[in-house]
Each structure stands twice: as structure tokens, then as C-alpha cells.
Amino acid sequence: MSVFVKVCGMRDAACVTAAVDAGADAVGFVFADSVRKISPAEARTVAEDVPEHVKKVAVMRHPANEAWQAVLTEFAPDVLQTDAEDFASLDVPDHVVRWPVLRQRGGEPVAQMPEVFVYEGPLSGAGKTVDWTEAAGIAAQGRMILAGGLDADNVAAAIHTVRPWGVDASSGLESSPGVKDIERIRKFIVAVRAAENEA
Numbered sequence: 001m002s003v004f005v006k007v008c009g010m011r012d013a014a015c016v017t018a019a020v021d022a023g024a025d026a027v028g029f030v031f032a033d034s035v036r037k038i039s040p041a042e043a044r045t046v047a048e049d050v051p052e053h054v055k056k057v058a059v060m061r062h063p064a065n066e067a068w069q070a071v072l073t074e075f076a077p078d079v080l081q082t083d084a085e086d087f088a089s090l091d092v093p094d095h096v097v098r099w100p101v102l103r104q105r106g107g108e109p110v111a112q113m114p115e116v117f118v119y120e121g122p123l124s125g126a127g128k129t130v131d132w133t134e135a136a137g138i139a140a141q142g143r144m145i146l147a148g149g150l151d152a153d154n155v156a157a158a159i160h161t162v163r164p165w166g167v168d169a170s171s172g173l174e175s176s177p178g179v180k181d182i183e184r185i186r187k188f189i190v191a192v193r194a195a196e197n198e199a
Contacts, residue, residue: 003159003196004166005189006145007173007180008059009036013046015180022189026055028081028168031063031071035178036170040074047075055079057099065090072096081118099145102138104130113142118168120147129154132161139164152187156195167192 007019008028016027029043030036047056058077068090080092084100092098101118121130129149143165150158151172169188175181
């Protein structure tokens with residue numbers, strides 16, 4: 001099985017380059033309140049060398065449409081990731097892919113499972129894993145990108161237990177809150193690739 005890899009919370013070009021060179025499929029930029037928050041203009045500069053085959057993801061949470069439009073115009077993301085219920089109030093053009101966030105035991109029930117979705121705990125970027133057994137049942141219903149407390153040490157177990165379509169890491173790849181560590185990024189992606197070969 002091939003596992004889609006997203007590295008989130010990017011704030012500097014060197015770490016973006018390291019993630020791309022290591023084989024990341026997507027890089028995420030946080031525009032919600034967080035120690036990883038970046039402005040749309042800064043994100044555009046940091047991501048200017050991201051190749052077309054790697055998705056640039058705008059990560060938001062309960063944004064006003066005005067805030068989203070500013071990100072759309074300035075940053076021009078490939079994907080918008082925000083809580084599932086947020087999309088009803090946002091103007092998202094057809095060329096931007098939607099990744100709704102479904103939260104463990106939280107949020108509104110989803111009437112129809114989206115094709116691709118992010119699954120994580122109540123609080124993004126908190127470094128806490130979700131219940132992998134519960135997640136495994138949900139992963140069977142669509143293309144789940146599993147998030148929450150993943151790092152190089154536990155991602156293989158997460159992949160084997162949950163069988164997600166993709167994985168998403170942020171805080172577990174940092175030397176301090178909001179500061180990505182290039183070596184941790186590389187080790188994480190190496191661990192994912194090793195785990196998918198064993199699956």
C-alpha cells in the first residue's frame with residue numbers, strides 16, 4: 001500500500017524543501033490561531049519552490065469567508081483543510097480541493113462521508129493521538145488522512161492499526177513548539193515508507 005504523507009505547520013523554506021526532497025505529498029500552512037500560524041504572504045514566499053506534484057494545503061478552523069478569501073488570493077493553495085461544517089459558509093472555487101476535518105467524538109455528525117478527509121482529535125496541533133481502534137473503523141469508509149500526535153516512532157504502528165489512506169504530522173516533527181526539525185521530518189517520511197512496504 002502507498003501512504004499519502006502531509007507535513008503540516010510549515011513556516012520556513014528550508015523545512016519545506018526538506019519535506020519535498022524526502023518525498024512528502026503535501027505541505028500544510030496554518031492560518032488559524034496557533035504557534036504555527038503564518039500570514040498568507042509569508043506562506044506564499046516559503047512555498048514558492050514547491051513543485052506542482054506536491055499539494056499546498058491551507059489549514060484553517062472556523063474561518064470567516066473574508067479570511068479564507070485573503071488566503072485564497074494571496075497564497076493560492078491547492079487544498080483547503082478546515083472543519084467539515086465550515087465549508088457551508090465558505091466560497092471555495094472548484095479548482096481548490098476540499099479536505100474536511102472530522103474530529104474524534106466531536107463536531108456535527110456527517111451525513112455522507114467525504115471522499116478524502118482528515119481525522120484528528122478535538123484540538124489541532126496538540127500532539128495527542130486519537131483512538132486508533134476507533135479510527136480504523138472510520139478509515140474503512142473513505143480516504144482518511146490520520147492526524148494527531150504522529151512522529152517517526154509511532155507512525156508505523158498507526159499505519160498498521162488504522163490502515164489510513166494518508167498520515168499528517170506537525171508537532172511531532174518539531175524541536176520546540178512551532179519550530180520544525182529537518183531531521184525529524186526526514187525520519188518521519190522514511191518511517192512511513194518503511195511501514196507501507198511492510199503492510
